[in-house]
Amino acid sequence: MNDFAFYSPTEFHFGRTATDDMGSALSAAGFKRSLVVYGQGSVKRSGVLDQVKGSLTGAGIDLVELGGVRPNPDVSFVREGIGLVRERELDSVVAVGGGSVIDAAKAIAFGVYYEGDVWDIFAKGLPITRALPIATLVTIPAAGSEASASCVISNDEEGRKVGVGGDAFRPRFAFMNPEHTFSLPPYQTAAGVTDMFAHICERYFSGLGTVTVTDGIATSLMRTLIEHGPRVIEDPEDYEARANIMWVGMLAHNDIAGCGRGLKPGGRAGGWESHGLEHEVSAHFVEVTHGAGLAVIMPNWMRYVWPADPDRFLSYARDVFGIEPIDDTPDAIRDAIEIAIDETQEFFMSLGMPSSLSEFGIGEGDIETLIGTLEKTKGARFGAFRPLDMDDSREIYRMSLMPHEPNVWETEEEHEA
């Protein structure tokens, strides 16, 4: 187990009455004049935004609204928010929505303390030590941004999507009512579950050996998604399943699933290879939902890298899917690992996720575009489990163009043979 720091100071209010708690909790914490950030109107239509505003103004908090965050939020929105906070002298930011809304709110919250253009912080990786207090009302469980130290913003002009990290902008509060996710369309639900699963995997496959306590948490979270993901697709108003998924989404990304798995002492767990590869896809093809991109990229990344540490993938096969190799020959080991990777991809597909980038009209001819900005963002070599250079990345993108054909086993015996 490597040395680590862990700090997740967010105060969670989880359940059916969570939204009602907002006003009194934020007022007690000193929120007086808040910027309320939201997305493209679904929280207006559902009435959730009115509920939030009612709770906050009822507690005497003044509000300035800024709607319109789109998926993969552009830095221009962040600039607008920073301008509003400065002009109206606001003291806090309240995000109502999913990861894109929360990330936009975070960038506003720390961007106000930077005198230059906020994109510098992303482009130059400037350290972030200060942010306005942030509260979130989560309506799309996926990114885990409600408790994470991550913030990802796009820059359309440059065709880039860049993430930064820092404890200073972890939200002070997260309010989470699973009922608010009942109306989430199946595709977005599935993309969210995939993103959570990927957040756990990126840490699990950090290139370190076993860390029993953390691995046990990680694999239990993955099994929870495998159990409850199909339930919400089947019945979108299954409260228990929605609640389990919502809470896993937070745990998948507040770093509890990575403690002790940082490659450097004190470092963040994981090489974030699949996220790195996917970010280029959704930066260039904004219609690709991040989770849907991951559903394609991550299994192919796994197929490409597993030979670097078969033991780790055997643990994954056993602890997540209950798959054991039939003996200890290289063939049996390879089979067990490949079945586990197929199971991973087929889990995503069972939720309605794509299995190839070609479903988005992406083809061979686009790969060099992706590689161009990937190298700019990640450098010539990146990752931890097995460092990837641009040729490796090309190959993973290429594999990701091919649809996956699920194996159909005739009988159980055949499967086991």
Place this chain on the structure above:
Amino acid sequence: MNDFAFYSPTEFHFGRTATDDMGSALSAAGFKRSLVVYGQGSVKRSGVLDQVKGSLTGAGIDLVELGGVRPNPDVSFVREGIGLVRERELDSVVAVGGGSVIDAAKAIAFGVYYEGDVWDIFAKGLPITRALPIATLVTIPAAGSEASASCVISNDEEGRKVGVGGDAFRPRFAFMNPEHTFSLPPYQTAAGVTDMFAHICERYFSGLGTVTVTDGIATSLMRTLIEHGPRVIEDPEDYEARANIMWVGMLAHNDIAGCGRGLKPGGRAGGWESHGLEHEVSAHFVEVTHGAGLAVIMPNWMRYVWPADPDRFLSYARDVFGIEPIDDTPDAIRDAIEIAIDETQEFFMSLGMPSSLSEFGIGEGDIETLIGTLEKTKGARFGAFRPLDMDDSREIYRMSLMPHEPNVWETEEEHEA
């Protein structure tokens, strides 16, 4: 899943260099004049106290020392600490030690804000909304007090031991170096592991049904203890095992293992029956280490209450010990559950824990003494999984007087039959 709040704002520095971080972290957080609380001298002998003092004074923090906390700390020590903080106008408390030291530090930290006698807070269950900031350097992993909302203090005059709860006194910082636990004697190590296991069980057996995400975390933590507990008894300097146990100790009691398992919406998970029964034992017989008392009480509590919810105990048998009933007859179900409970007790015994209260010279004649103060502290009926009245409690104490004889199976077939 019931509604819940979760707030664990402690900043953890975990690993071989954790102690060195103390001065700069506390200084940055505004600690200027700290009361340093410690126990009966082992941190002096080991040099850990000097290391802490060096780091703090090196960062310009003034220190006032108060040593001498004993196991099951008495309220008189807390009063002394409160007096010192007031007299010397200190702004923070630093605890160097285990749960008793940290609990004493907590009581001092919130006691300074109460004008009357600090015992009132315990005796009357007064709400606690404010405390001085607390930092801990953990040398005995067991109580999980480094991140918990609990504080247990004894009152020798009254022969009582009472716990209070509150987010206000969760420590601001916890510094955890597994190497500091290498010199912990086997008995204390084992008592710590038992206490952790019990913290998880109290939440797991809260009387609610399944909460997949939380139950998955809980059982993975229990399995981690079962794997690494014997390793540290075998080799006290096994860093990985010490590290796993230390981190589980925190997770077992910061409430992450109870989210959604509170019986009332927003309530704390678990009925804390075994802790309630044990606290009377170590209050009257101060030579009984809390964990050793639990090693006896908890398995007997399990034997007494499991019929109230066999399904829950079947999940426990399966997910913690891999035990399945051979069929779904009542006999097979009972057998599986009883084997799992025996395995629990034999796990504690394998670490060197006692199996009966008679090993401490406690006999039938002492039961009414325990019942007398139990009723005063807990009321005539307490608990959640299956509420216990004083007759139930008498019976569990009585069962706890008898040593457990581990089953010896002649052959594997016989075991399965």
